[in-house]
Amino acid sequence: MKKTALITGVTGQDGSYLTELLIKKGYAVHGLVRKSSNFNTKRIDHIIENKKYTDSFFFHYGDLTDPSSLNRLLDKVKPKEIYNLGAQSHVKVSFQIPDYTAQVDALGTLRMLDAIRDTEIDTKFYQASTSELFGKTSDSPQNENTPFYPRSPYGVAKLYAYWIVVNYREAYDIFACNGILFNHESPRRGRTFVTRKITQAACKISEGMQDVLYLGNLDAKRDWGYAPEYCLGMWKMLQKSNPKDYVLATGKTFSVRQFVEIAFKVLNIKIKWKGSNINEEGYNSKTNKVLVKIDKDYYRPTEVNILKGDFSKAEKELDWRPKTDLEQLIKLMVESDMEKLRTEAVYRQKK
Numbered sequence: 613m614k615k616t617a618l619i620t621g622v623t624g625q626d627g628s629y630l631t632e633l634l635i636k637k638g639y640a641v642h643g644l645v646r647k648s649s650n651f652n653t654k655r656i657d658h659i660i661e662n663k664k665y666t667d668s669f670f671f672h673y674g675d676l677t678d679p680s681s682l683n684r685l686l687d688k689v690k691p692k693e694i695y696n697l698g699a700q701s702h703v704k705v706s707f708q709i710p711d712y713t714a715q716v717d718a719l720g721t722l723r724m725l726d727a728i729r730d731t732e733i734d735t736k737f738y739q740a741s742t743s744e745l746f747g748k749t750s751d752s753p754q755n756e757n758t759p760f761y762p763r764s765p766y767g768v769a770k771l772y773a774y775w776i777v778v779n780y781r782e783a784y785d786i787f788a789c790n791g792i793l794f795n796h797e798s799p800r801r802g803r804t805f806v807t808r809k810i811t812q813a814a815c816k817i818s819e820g821m822q823d824v825l826y827l828g829n830l831d832a833k834r835d836w837g838y839a840p841e842y843c844l845g846m847w848k849m850l851q852k853s854n855p856k857d858y859v860l861a862t863g864k865t866f867s868v869r870q871f872v873e874i875a876f877k878v879l880n881i882k883i884k885w886k887g888s889n890i891n892e893e894g895y896n897s898k899t900n901k902v903l904v905k906i907d908k909d910y911y912r913p914t915e916v917n918i919l920k921g922d923f924s925k926a927e928k929e930l931d932w933r934p935k936t937d938l939e940q941l942i943k944l945m946v947e948s949d950m951e952k953l954r955t956e957a958v959y960r961q962k963k
């Protein structure tokens with residue numbers, strides 16, 4: 613019999629890679645899909661539509677804000693592993709919808725843990741925790757012992773989720789882990805996160821389909837890794853005999869400005885900068901055309917200035933380490949976005 617796993621957030625970036633990984637490992641994967649007014653399964657359609665996977669992948673409507681849907685699903689599926697990836701995951705948006713963000717990201721986690729308690733199923737639980745917990749820290753690099761200081765409603769909601777996981781582990785002996793993951797990206801990254809926004813815009817600009825890329829804080833620094841490698845780390849956490857919390861990161865940090873430069877460099881465009889703060893502009897060093905401008909609407913009320921993770925515990929105990937460096941990651945994102953633009957152009961021509 614196949615081992616059964618349940619993934620909330622299965623339609624997201626990580627959910628789709630984790631599904632592929634678990635199916636490859638022989639699991640039957642059950643995905644929680646929230647109802648939307650239009651199709652939201654684009655990232656997993658290649659699995660849903662493939663007849664080869666009819667006995668490996670199943671999806672169920674449900675929502676992290678609806679406890680009865682979670683209880684029913686756990687009772688029906690009785691998964692051996694649960695990956696709680698579902699979230700309102702956009703930090704900037706969490707300032708606009710803080711209550712909803714808390715309902716999904718904080719209380720949604722509590723509801724999942726309570727469903728495990730109520731149904732008394734024998735399972736292992738992974739919580740998608742985040743480097744946003746570290747927020748305004750001055751410790752660098754950050755590891756599992758670094759104090760938390762979240763800087764957004766998203767970060768605060770995930771802080772609640774982190775502690776309720778620890779509490780349920782200690783109070784009810786539930787096998788539950790927090791994966792404290794630093795930013796991880798891919799060609800499947802949502803288009804409003806800064807990496808994908810940049811790679812997509814750089815491609816469109818180089819093809820003459822967009823004039824300018826508008827960004828917010830270019831000085832923010834992040835530790836960016838490659839999403840499929842981080843999904844392998846999630847799985848490794850649940851294969852241990854004792855539940856623990858782990859940081860997954862690359863140990864390197866780069867600014868948004870550097871990310872822009874590398875993305876354009878892949879397309880043979882050298883970006884130079886002039887001006888400062890909201891008047892800073894990035895221009896093509898050959899043509900002098902301005903390609904990057906600042907729009908202060910993309911600034912956040914409170915920012916996380918710099919993150920850099922220490923993954924040594926995961927390396928030692930899980931034999932996990934990142935493989936893809938930032939230049940390789942950006943190259944594969946740019947190439948994928950360029951491929952998509954060309955496919956769409958061919959499709960438009962045929963219509």
Ligand code: NAP
Pocket residue numbers: 620621622623624625626627644645646648652674675676677696697698699700701702716740741742743792793794795796797802
């Ligand atoms: P993502 O692409 O934004 O995916 C989020 C998923 O959550 C989507 O499937 C979304 O469904 C689902 N969702 C949203 N609201 C829900 C609700 N009320 N009930 C059930 N499902 C809901 O995020 P990701 O990048 O894959 O990240 C996965 C998880 O890791 C998230 O919890 C995120 O906060 C956390 N995390 C991400 C990173 C990162 O760098 N990617 C780093 C640390 C932690 P729709 O498709 O319908 O929107």
Ligand code: F7E
Pocket residue numbers: 701702703704741742743744793794795796804805806807809826827828829830832833834868910911912915916
């Ligand atoms: O921003 C700056 C922005 O939205 C990165 C989520 O997956 O990782 C992600 O959160 C940085 C920030 O990701 C724009 O101010 C500048 O400093 O891509 P982001 P994030 O906020 O780091 C963590 C680990 C998670 O857990 C979250 O779920 O880039 N920035 N200009 C911009 N950011 C955006 N989105 N758009 C801009 O135009």
